[in-house]
Amino acid sequence: MVDRLEWEHRPVMVREVIRWLEPRPGGLYVDATVGGGGHARALLEAAGGQARLIGLDRDPEALEVAARNLEAWSDRVALLHADFSELGAKLREIHAGAVDGVIFDLGVSTHQLEDPRRGFTYQVPDAPLDMRMDPRLAVTAADLLQRLDVRELADLFRRYGEERWASRIARFVVEQRARRAIRTAGELVECIKAAVPASARRKGGHPARRVFQALRIAVNAELEQLERALPQALEALKPGGRVVVISFHSLEDRLVKQAWVRAAREGQPVRVRILTSRPERPGPQEVAQNPRARSARLRAAERVLASEGNA
Template structure:
């Protein structure tokens, strides 16, 4: 793909530990308490999904499990529901598994990328689901751990892979091997960076002296290249470049374009899909998919709309933003936009990809635990 490599499928799936670690053990082993992570728009997401997953046998998928905050709330609010938690980050799965172990068999963690949803459900013997949640973008866990390379505030290896066990390219690989044209393209498309071409040329010059390996050097290059007036008014000069690299490394938008139709295709009538996005590129993909499903497909001029032309989805909300009070308490929520739909009839437009890829394996541990969005 002309300088672009899709990250390979997650590697061997290692089982999660069988014991339930205390919060103190979690802190000692892997950093700050997971309870400190604040899920964005938690009450509103639970309010939107809960009506669809109250019946016995209901299945809800948290396609971006993270540390399990949304999942925990859903499982508590919907005592009859089973939750399948999907994440490509094995460290996040381990920590969420400990947090949600108290829910026993109602929680199933799966190591996979969310565009593998069709395969995940088939592996679990699930035909249709009553709810799906996506909380897109980088997680607080990934941002807070400097060594992952996601945060420009810390000097760290330029990794940025959400699944560090994958064989896919790192951010350093992208910077050191992509042509100036390909770097310009991803900075412009994924970072909406005004100075994409200037930055790309500077990266190519700099790597001829020494390959990029750490984020500090990249941040300094960006400070030097981006004009001073833009640095003063456009936020941190590294913000857009780091976003673009992260999206490229993890093939986020390509995965999302496959995942949303698969999720909509898996919804039973009455089922709901809720998506929380953090930048316009993600939100645009979600908006278009939801709008297409909520529109009639009747040809112009047709005197009577046939049943098969009627919308399959009903829009529940449109680009809802967090309350100011939530943004004050959790500044990372500021750019969040929430969309939700409900399936109102069976249809074909939301069908997911029929071609199966490698089977996503379930993480098994003594007493499945999960959370509720």
């Protein structure tokens, strides 16, 4: 049971999600990152409680909370412990058929960030460097820091964190672990601070932010999972069905944009119409109420018949 921390789930860009998915009574929708159930609840309410919803999440704690938050619609909701890269297989497994809409809300929930047991945050010094969204995964962030050589670490920090000081940080990590394994967030933060020049630490946010992002992405294979999931979501749609993706950094957003363009131009895996020529961003009021929404970017696409173009 989730009893050590209150699961705070404040879904991002709810009005925009509802506007693009247009949930209706009798429709079937997939929340591929159901989390605490915030977007799922909004979809069901917008459809007058008469839609059906399938929720996926790799985090079993999230599914516990979603089940409680969606209890009023328990006869219309199926919650599955699965990564979104399993979307197609799970829909076939439960004989769901084609769906009217899919929502992906990528990134880390507030609960995951603030729960020190999970190790996602650089703000809690004694937090273990875990970062697994799914506890079934074998490799933690601490394992990667211990196993990878200096070149592999530098590539990871550069590719997934777009970290300017990737090579220097990697070298400091390897030197530090030769003395003692890096096992906590505080130990890694101190290592990063030692590696990054003081002038660079004074600008651009917390100096550990990009390295922690890179490790989280690598531990959970987030970009690879997303690359596999997007075509499956498009294939699962009925003609006229829509998919909405909310991403939180440029690496994710780039993958979504490329998937939409490929489907619009080449019809691969199916033909779509791109509904958002540029990613939508949250309004200033939402950002003021929920600062973590600041980096959110929303893209939407609609499946069309093979003969239709991208209007």
